[in-house]
Amino acid sequence: MKKYRNLLTLSVVVFVGSLLLSFVTVQDQKDPAPWDVPEKYVKMENPYAGDESLDRVGKILYIKHCRSCHGNNGEGDGPKAASMKTKIHSMTAEAFKKQSDGVIYYQSIIGRDEMPNYESKIPDEEDRWALVNYIKTLK
Amino acid sequence: MKKTILYILLGLFVCTNLFAQDEESADVVEKDKPVRFAWESGMLIDQQTSHIPTVKTLEMVIQHKFGSIDNGSSDLWGIYAPAGNIRLGLNYVVANNVQIGWGISKRNMYNDFNAKWTIFEQTRKNQVPVFVTVYANAAIDGMNRDDVELFNFEEPGQKFDYKFNNRLSYFAQLIIGRKVTNALSVQGAVSFSHANFVPQWHDHDRVGLHFNGRLKVSPQGAIIFNYDVPLQIDGISEQHPDWNSTNTPGWDGPYHPEPNLSFGYEVSTSTHAFQIYMGNSPAMLLQDMMINNNTGIDFDNFAIGFTITRLWSF
Numbered sequence: 435m436k437k438y439r440n441l442l443t444l445s446v447v448v449f450v451g452s453l454l455l456s457f458v459t460v461q462d463q464k465d466p467a468p469w470d471v472p473e474k475y476v477k478m479e480n481p482y483a484g485d486e487s488l489d490r491v492g493k494i495l496y497i498k499h500c501r502s503c504h505g506n507n508g509e510g511d512g513p514k515a516a517s518m519k520t521k522i523h524s525m526t527a528e529a530f531k532k533q534s535d536g537v538i539y540y541q542s543i544i545g546r547d548e549m550p551n552y553e554s555k556i557p558d559e560e561d562r563w564a565l566v567n568y569i570k571t572l573k
Numbered sequence: 574m575k576k577t578i579l580y581i582l583l584g585l586f587v588c589t590n591l592f593a594q595d596e597e598s599a600d601v602v603e604k605d606k607p608v609r610f611a612w613e614s615g616m617l618i619d620q621q622t623s624h625i626p627t628v629k630t631l632e633m634v635i636q637h638k639f640g641s642i643d644n645g646s647s648d649l650w651g652i653y654a655p656a657g658n659i660r661l662g663l664n665y666v667v668a669n670n671v672q673i674g675w676g677i678s679k680r681n682m683y684n685d686f687n688a689k690w691t692i693f694e695q696t697r698k699n700q701v702p703v704f705v706t707v708y709a710n711a712a713i714d715g716m717n718r719d720d721v722e723l724f725n726f727e728e729p730g731q732k733f734d735y736k737f738n739n740r741l742s743y744f745a746q747l748i749i750g751r752k753v754t755n756a757l758s759v760q761g762a763v764s765f766s767h768a769n770f771v772p773q774w775h776d777h778d779r780v781g782l783h784f785n786g787r788l789k790v791s792p793q794g795a796i797i798f799n800y801d802v803p804l805q806i807d808g809i810s811e812q813h814p815d816w817n818s819t820n821t822p823g824w825d826g827p828y829h830p831e832p833n834l835s836f837g838y839e840v841s842t843s844t845h846a847f848q849i850y851m852g853n854s855p856a857m858l859l860q861d862m863m864i865n866n867n868t869g870i871d872f873d874n875f876a877i878g879f880t881i882t883r884l885w886s887f
Contacts, residue, residue, distance in 0.1 A: 490755075491609060493792075494609075494610060494792060497792040497793060498792075498793065498841070498842065498843055499842075499843040502842065502843070554627045554628075554629070554630065554886035554887075555627070555843060555844075555884075555886060557627050558606070558609075560606075561609070
């Protein structure tokens with residue numbers, strides 16, 4: 435009987451402990467380091483800048499591939515965002531929009547660590563730029 | 574029978590050649606890219622779409638059909654029924670628009686090896702107006718058949734000797750598809766199925782027609798539907814149209830497979846497509862469906878099922 439009581443206490447401790455830990459990890463999200471974007475990308479021209487015919491394409495791609503983490507409006511509040519070790523900054527911020535299209539392209543398509551790589555999922559250049567255009571319009 | 578098959582093959586050959594010329598001339602005029610988002614997944618319920626992921630992508634397919642809904646709440650509309658079928662499959666994209674795959678089904682423990690090639694993709698400026706895809710598989714019945722007690726028609730009195738050869742069956746399909754609008758994509762296909770071993774009186778060969786499509790109703794959701802019709806062609810049937818129980822003892826045919834109707838809803842994300850549906854055929858392997866489906870489109874025969882695909886890119 436005693437053995438069982440011990441076991442019970444142990445499981446309660448483990449359960450409550452892990453519950454608390456799960457809160458800790460959420461608060462523990464680390465701030466992302468500045469992006470180290472290769473020169474080639476920084477200088478990249480956006481051949482589709484201002485191409486409104488791509489608005490629909492950018493939106494569909496965003497909803498399909500990005501919304502789960504970055505949220506409906508790019509605030510970084512998608513359902514998967516909380517389980518990331520890195521904080522996802524809002525893409526509506528001035529600091530984000532100030533970056534060149536090439537940098538946003540690199541962040542979006544090449545990625546790093548928890549930000550996935552999309553080179554094979556979005557193989558077409560035109561589609562990639564459509565996505566860059568779209569996330570720049572997020573408000 | 575051989576003649577009909579020959580005509581079909583010839584037809585396919587002519588068709589593909591016509592399209593080939595189409596594309597060559599298109600190349601000269603102007604480069605036109607394939608249309609986007611015609612399909613979200615290479616699977617559509619049990620059928621194939623022209624969609625093939627990018628090269629070096631591994632796709633896992635999980636197909637599950639429960640028992641039929643006719644027992645109502647007593648077995649949770651078939652979900653807890655012992656019947657039902659499962660297929661687990663892996664597909665790998667070896668080259669641009671070429672995919673090979675392998676799957677194992679619960680029903681008859683079919684092991685199927687398949688290949689799909691999307692020869693032409695519909696383009697944005699309509700220089701190629703349709704998708705043209707070929708799909709084929711060969712399957713091995715993997716059940717333990719040591720104890721099959723069958724009548725030996727060739728040598729009455731002898732036991733029927735079930736050989737490896739009897740386990741094999743094949744399916745080949747030509748699919749023509751079109752993204753009609755941003756919301757609607759449709760496909761029509763013609764198929765040929767062959768099984769080396771079928772029940773007494775049944776046909777070994779079957780030509781079939783397939784119609785299916787997808788209607789997008791939200792950014793990630795779509796209504797999907799599929800209809801498969803096994804054709805009754807006397808020319809290739811081994812069953813004589815004049816047979817009846819008087820002139821052919823034991824005959825209570827004709828034995829023709831039933832069509833399959835299924836419809837459902839698809840939700841897709843970056844790496845998954847999830848399809849939930851209802852359909853009347855318990856089969857998943859397409860030749861099994863085209864040759865052996867004896868449950869007709871009757872409300873009681875419908876079963877709930879789902880198809881899930883998961884992608885990994887390398």
